[in-house]
Amino acid sequence: xxxxxxxxxxxxxxxxxxxxxxxxxxxxxxxxxxxxxxxxxxxxxxxxxxxxxxxxxxxxxxxxxxxxxxxxxxxxxxxxxxxxxxxxxxxxxxxxxxxxxxxxxxxxxxxxxxxxxxxxxxxxxxxxxxxxxxxxxxxxxxxxxxxxxxxxxxxxxxxxxxxxxxxxxxxxxxxxxxxxxxxxxxxxxxxxxxxxxxxxxxxxxxxxxxxxxxxxxxxxxxxxxxxxxxxxxxxxxxxxxxxxxxxxxxxxxxxxxxxxxxxxxx
Amino acid sequence: xxxxxxxxxxxxxxxxxxxxxxxxxxxxxxxxxxxxxxxxxxxxxxxxxxxxxxxxxxxxxxxxxxxxxxxxxxxxxxxxxxxxxxxxxxxxxxxxxxxxxxxxxxxxxxxxxxxxxxxxxxxxxxxxxxxxxxxxxxxxxxxxxxxxxxxxxxxxxxxxxxxxxxxxxxxxxxxxxxxxxxxxxxxxxxxxxxxxxxxxxxxxxxxxxxxxxxxxxxxxxxxxxxxxxxxxxxxxxxxxxxxxxxxxxxxxxxxxxxxxxxxxxxxxxxxxxxxxxxxxxxxxxxxxxxxxxxxxxxxxxxxxxxxxxxxxxxxxxxxxxxxxxxxxxxxxxxxxxxxxxxxxxxxxxxxxxxxxxxxxxxxxxxxxxxxxxxxxxxx
Numbered sequence: 001x002x003x004x005x006x007x008x009x010x011x012x013x014x015x016x017x018x019x020x021x022x023x024x025x026x027x028x029x030x031x032x033x034x035x036x037x038x039x040x041x042x043x044x045x046x047x048x049x050x051x052x053x054x055x056x057x058x059x060x061x062x063x064x065x066x067x068x069x070x071x072x073x074x075x076x077x078x079x080x081x082x083x084x085x086x087x088x089x090x091x092x093x094x095x096x097x098x099x100x101x102x103x104x105x106x107x108x109x110x111x112x113x114x115x116x117x118x119x120x121x122x123x124x125x126x127x128x129x130x131x132x133x134x135x136x137x138x139x140x141x142x143x144x145x146x147x148x149x150x151x152x153x154x155x156x157x158x159x160x161x162x163x164x165x166x167x168x169x170x171x172x173x174x175x176x177x178x179x180x181x182x183x184x185x186x187x188x189x190x191x192x193x194x195x196x197x198x199x200x201x202x203x204x205x206x207x208x209x210x211x212x213x214x215x216x217x218x219x220x221x222x223x224x225x226x227x228x229x230x231x232x233x234x235x236x237x238x239x240x241x242x243x244x245x246x247x248x249x250x251x252x253x254x255x256x257x258x259x260x261x262x263x264x265x266x
Numbered sequence: 267x268x269x270x271x272x273x274x275x276x277x278x279x280x281x282x283x284x285x286x287x288x289x290x291x292x293x294x295x296x297x298x299x300x301x302x303x304x305x306x307x308x309x310x311x312x313x314x315x316x317x318x319x320x321x322x323x324x325x326x327x328x329x330x331x332x333x334x335x336x337x338x339x340x341x342x343x344x345x346x347x348x349x350x351x352x353x354x355x356x357x358x359x360x361x362x363x364x365x366x367x368x369x370x371x372x373x374x375x376x377x378x379x380x381x382x383x384x385x386x387x388x389x390x391x392x393x394x395x396x397x398x399x400x401x402x403x404x405x406x407x408x409x410x411x412x413x414x415x416x417x418x419x420x421x422x423x424x425x426x427x428x429x430x431x432x433x434x435x436x437x438x439x440x441x442x443x444x445x446x447x448x449x450x451x452x453x454x455x456x457x458x459x460x461x462x463x464x465x466x467x468x469x470x471x472x473x474x475x476x477x478x479x480x481x482x483x484x485x486x487x488x489x490x491x492x493x494x495x496x497x498x499x500x501x502x503x504x505x506x507x508x509x510x511x512x513x514x515x516x517x518x519x520x521x522x523x524x525x526x527x528x529x530x531x532x533x534x535x536x537x538x539x540x541x542x543x544x545x546x547x548x549x550x551x552x553x554x555x556x557x558x559x560x561x562x563x564x565x566x567x568x569x570x571x572x573x574x575x576x577x578x579x580x581x582x583x584x585x586x587x588x589x590x591x592x593x594x595x596x597x598x599x600x601x602x603x604x605x606x607x608x609x610x611x612x613x614x615x616x617x618x619x620x621x622x623x624x625x626x627x628x629x630x631x632x633x634x635x636x637x638x639x640x641x642x643x644x645x
Contacts, residue, residue, distance in 0.1 A: 052399050056363075056388045060310040072457060072490075079489035083519035086492070090515045101537055148523075155525040159551060162558040170582035233574045236590040238620060240572040242405075243591030244459045246613040249409055250598075251462060255605055258466030258597040259498060 006057040006064040013042045014071075037254035043068065044252035087112065115143055184224055191221025298331055298351060298371045301379035308392040311363035314384055318371060320354040321378070331373045333358075338366035338383060361386045394645040404619070409612030416608030424607055429568050429586035430599045436566045437474045440541035446481035447471065448540040448565070450531060450556065452547020453487040453524060456494050459594070460572050464547035465491070465498050466597035467570070471544060472502035476511055484517040485534065487527040492519045528552040532559040539563045545580065546570035546593065557583035570596065 021035035050058045050065035058064050091105035099105075118140040122129040130141045137145070171186075173179040190196075196217075200210035250256030298321045306313035316333065333356055335346040349356055351373065361367055369381040416422055440447045449471055451464040468484065475482040484499060486492035496517040503512035520530045532555060535543070543560040545553070546569065553569075553576040560567045561583050569580035570588030580587045588596055591613070598606030627638030 052392055052395055054308055054310045054389050054392050056310045060388075063310070072455075076455065076488075076490050079493045080522065083486070083489040083492050083522075086514075086519040087521075090518050093515065104533075148526075151529070152523070152525045155529050155555070156551065158555055162554050166554060166558055166579060166582045236572075236574045236577070239591035239617065240574075240594075242613050242617050242620070243594030244572070245405060246409055246609050247459055247463055247594040247597075249406065250606065250609050255413065255609065256466060256597060258469040258601065259462050259494065260469075260501060 004057075004062070006060075006062065006067065009057070010064055010067060014039065017042075033257075033260065036260055037257070041252055041254060044248065048252075084112075115140065118143065184228075187217065188221050188224055191217035191219075298373070298378045301369060301371055301381045303367065303369045303381035303384035305384065305386050305389070306357055308389055308394055309386075311386045311388040312359065312361060314358045314361045314367060314369075314386050316356045316358065316369055316381065318354055318379055321351040321373075331371050331378065334370040334372060336368045336370070338368075341368060343370060363388065397641055398644055405612075405616045408615040408619075409609050412610075412612035412615065413605055413608035416604040416611070419604075422604065422607050422611050424595075424599065424610060427588065427592050427595070427599055429570070429588045429592065430596055432566075432568060432586050433471065433600065434474060436542040436544075436568055437471065437478060437480055439566055440475075441478040441480045443541045445539060445541035446483050447475055447542045447544070448531075448535065448538075448560075449482065449484045449544040450547070451484065451486065451491055451495055452549055452571075453527065453552065454491070454548040455488040456490045458548050460548040461488070461491055463594050463596065464570070465494055467544070467546050467593075467600065468495055469498045469502050470597065470600040472499040473506050476503045476506035476508040479508070479511060482516050483534070483538075483540065485527075485531050486517065486519050487522065487524070489519065489522070492517065524550070524552060528555050531556060535559045535563050535565070540565050543567045544569075545584065546588065546596075548573065549576050554579040554583065560584075 018035055018039060021031060021038065025032040025035060046058070046064050046068055050063065053059065056063055059066075088109065091109050093099075094105045095102050095109075118138070119129055121127070122138050122140050128138055130144075131137060167185070171178075171182045173182050191214075194214060196210035196213045197207070200206040247256065251259070299319045301316065301318040303314055303316050305311075306315040321331070329350075330348045331351050332348050333346045334343040335358065336343045346358060346360070346369075347356065358367075358369070363386050366383045366385045368383050371378045371380075412422075437447055449468055451468055452458070452461050454461045456462060456465070472482060474480075482499065484495050486495060496514075499517050500509075500512055503509050520527050535556075536559065540560075540563070543565045545556055545560070545567065549556070549571055550573075553571070557567060557569060557580055567584040568586045568588070569584040570593040571577055571580055572590050572593055574590070577587065577589060581589075595610050598610050623638065623642070627642070630636070630638050
């Protein structure tokens with residue numbers, strides 16, 4: 001069995017170093033805030049180095065960088081448990097205090113208990129979470145199909161109505177910029193739907209002209225979307241990329257500590 | 267004389283035509299030749315690059331050539347792949363690191379070329395990413411140089427960002443009305459840099475709510491973001507000397523499902539009518555549903571997002587929107603710490619460099635020279 005340098009390095013960086021840091025932190029409070037910063041530095045440097053160094057211990061399938069990605073899933077799994085505990089605690093508290101809307105908390109906890117129990121039972125008993133061996137659906141899947149999916153679709157469908165109300169507010173010609181937006185939006189909408197063909201349908205003599213107008217508007221729409229809109233989007237994307245890189249450098253170097261609830265000097 | 271001159275001219279023209287024809291055919295041979303096998307550069311091992319002089323397809327007994335491989339020490343030939351004669355290149359991704367192989371090209375069962383033994387190895391640098399490394403180093407120099415300048419005490423100009431100037435005013439309004447501040451840090455996890463930026467802004471917002479004694483509600487969709495946001499808010503209340511105001515339910519977990527999260531947060535907006543809503547982080551289809559619901563309850567809304575596809579929804583619906591890079595500059599802007607502001611200046615210097623390179627590239631490409639585009643090509 002060959003020496004797995006990547007595994008040993010990860011063990012040192014993410015177990016030995018934090019444990020030593022915690023031990024030192026018991027004696028020196030300043031050390032407590034340094035542990036997450038040191039961990040963030042190491043965790044940030046590994047993917048950056050793997051971008052340029054293809055060595056197996058760093059970037060190979062069992063290297064440090066892919067392993068770190070897999071660890072994230074494990075950590076997220078534990079964090080999800082923390083989240084479920086928080087949901088149960090908060091809603092139990094609301095029911096106990098009879099806060100406004102406490103009945104919703106009862107429904108939520110009942111849903112969590114019933115659906116969660118059926119899912120766990122399906123997994124533990126070997127019946128299956130979604131489907132049984134004979135292809136029939138489990139009670140867990142039945143709840144998902146009959147309750148969860150329709151509710152999800154209902155919320156998503158609200159988007160169309162919200163889009164209309166937002167457009168109504170945004171497309172009012174209050175100033176020059178809003179007027180340009182209104183005109184551009186009108187042209188793009190007209191170019192994306194066969195409006196003129198529809199209007200000219202009862203009048204055969206107008207149909208060739210309507211087709212020409214539609215063709216022209218289609219071209220104009222493509223131009224608006226690809227040239228002015230594309231240029232603005234590219235500008236935003238370049239700014240985003242540089243801003244994200246700058247933010248990442250600040251986090252890796254421990255300059256940015258806001259996500260730890262600390263200022264630079266703390 | 268005239269005939270002799272004509273003959274000479276004809277001879278010169280035939281020679282030129284002959285050389286042109288030779289030049290046109292010199293890049294290919296009647297059969298694949300010069301087969302070279304070597305380690306595929308810039309990878310973790312496990313791949314061997316084969317190159318050969320492409321062959322004329324018409325001169326071969328078959329339309330495709332077959333690549334055979336033999337492994338040391340037995341060197342028994344086994345078929346590996348088939349490719350076109352004109353390909354001239356193949357990467358064997360199935361080579362075991364450290365094992366020695368020979369390769370053979372066959373066309374219609376006839377051996378065309380055999381390589382010398384080769385093996386793959388673990389490399390130290392991805393050659394094709396040298397341009398990216400150079401750009402990263404220049405960017406680092408710009409950012410770290412600006413940070414050093416800021417540390418030396420030189421004043422830095424940062425333009426005003428309306429959305430961030432309004433943060434204190436928005437929290438003040440919630441304080442005056444006695445209503446809560448609702449903060450949604452997007453729906454992504456902490457591996458998304460927008461979420462990290464959002465949690466940093468949350469730290470500043472939490473400090474302000476701790477100072478003013480305003481109620482704060484942070485709704486989370488991702489469990490890792492939830493854990494991080496809780497620590498951030500708790501630390502902020504401690505740092506402001508108001509741990510008594512911090513409650514565990516301030517930062518709460520809702521659900522992992524996108525639209526169930528939207529339903530829960532929207533319902534909370536309608537029932538509890540927060541005075542101020544922050545929608546800062548990475549949002550997708552839920553952005554407009556949340557922002558429109560917040561607008562309908564009359565809350566002052568500050569949004570921030572780097573994804574251009576969702577930005578128009580926030581711009582149309584919210585009172586203030588942090589567009590793209592403003593989101594990443596927010597923490598530095600709010601804290602006003604010179605070291606953080608220095609990094610923003612470095613970022614702007616690099617952006618100016620990108621602009622110059624872009625303009626030069628456009629001008630060169632307009633004259634048919636794609637050198638800049640080739641240099642900037644990333645793999």
